[in-house]
Amino acid sequence: MLEIDELSVSYRTGKKMIPAVGPISIKIASGDIYALIGPSGCGKSTFLHVLSGIIKDYSGLVTLKDEGLNPQKHDIGFIPQNFGLLPWKNVQKNCLLSLTIKEQKIDSSLTERVDYIMNKLNIKSLRDRYPSELSGGQKQRVAIARAFIMNPDLLLMDEPFSALDALTREEAQELFIDIWNQYRPTTIFVTHSIDEAIYMGKKIVIMSHCPGTVVEIIDNPLFNTENLRENKEYLKLSAHLRNVVKKGWKI
Numbered sequence: 001m002l003e004i005d006e007l008s009v010s011y012r013t014g015k016k017m018i019p020a021v022g023p024i025s026i027k028i029a030s031g032d033i034y035a036l037i038g039p040s041g042c043g044k045s046t047f048l049h050v051l052s053g054i055i056k057d058y059s060g061l062v063t064l065k066d067e068g069l070n071p072q073k074h075d076i077g078f079i080p081q082n083f084g085l086l087p088w089k090n091v092q093k094n095c096l097l098s099l100t101i102k103e104q105k106i107d108s109s110l111t112e113r114v115d116y117i118m119n120k121l122n123i124k125s126l127r128d129r130y131p132s133e134l135s136g137g138q139k140q141r142v143a144i145a146r147a148f149i150m151n152p153d154l155l156l157m158d159e160p161f162s163a164l165d166a167l168t169r170e171e172a173q174e175l176f177i178d179i180w181n182q183y184r185p186t187t188i189f190v191t192h193s194i195d196e197a198i199y200m201g202k203k204i205v206i207m208s209h210c211p212g213t214v215v216e217i218i219d220n221p222l223f224n225t226e227n228l229r230e231n232k233e234y235l236k237l238s239a240h241l242r243n244v245v246k247k248g249w250k251i
């Protein structure tokens, strides 16, 4: 369980502290996947940066698996918009990065897991290439592989598919959900796409204008359903979300 209690962040600009996000209180069960949508500048990235440990200066309480959030103790995977691959390491080394940092012994069951994930994401033949030698979609698949190889307590993604063209994006979303369903790490992702939120979010969190708070949490009945876009419920949910956006992110 990830428990967030009255979390707020303000940034210092000159002598002033400007509120950026919160207060936010939310409980996320282990193995859930949450889509976070909200207006530009409402604090979505700031929120993810707290959970990933990049921002340490916040008020409120965040606990993961009954312990105060601590990136040194918890395994937290973060896929940023630009995929976050290290340009000087090849695909294989990027994929194994978290294991190398933790000095984890790579035994046969771990090798099997790494092989399985790399095969599943179709990147095994790219293992000796460097990020500059990969397409956007390939970089994205490496970033996803790296996150799942890490086996994180919490997986965070900031608009993970936004840099991809429409077709590659759909393909990447499908691959992601396929592998997510197998390992089910607790996941929070930010998206600007209503379609992506409905396809990939078991719960959809709507945030208000800056400083962003939670306006609504939708239990998405369409998560993991086949032929999603042909479903009547899809049109209903999509219309509701579009209406919220039109009304200025209010319900």
Ligand SMILES: Nc1ncnc2c1ncn2[C@@H]1O[C@H](COP(=O)(O)OP(=O)(O)OP(=O)(O)O)[C@@H](O)[C@H]1O
Pocket: 011, 012, 013, 018, 019, 020, 021, 038, 039, 040, 041, 042, 043, 044, 045, 046, 047, 210
């Ligand atoms: N380093 C910073 N210093 C001061 N203010 C900042 C800083 N980073 C972000 N902000 C402000 O904090 C607020 C939240 O920013 P954040 O990037 O978290 O929003 P966001 O919802 O992710 O935006 P977008 O959807 O446009 O990517 C914004 O008003 C932004 O201008």
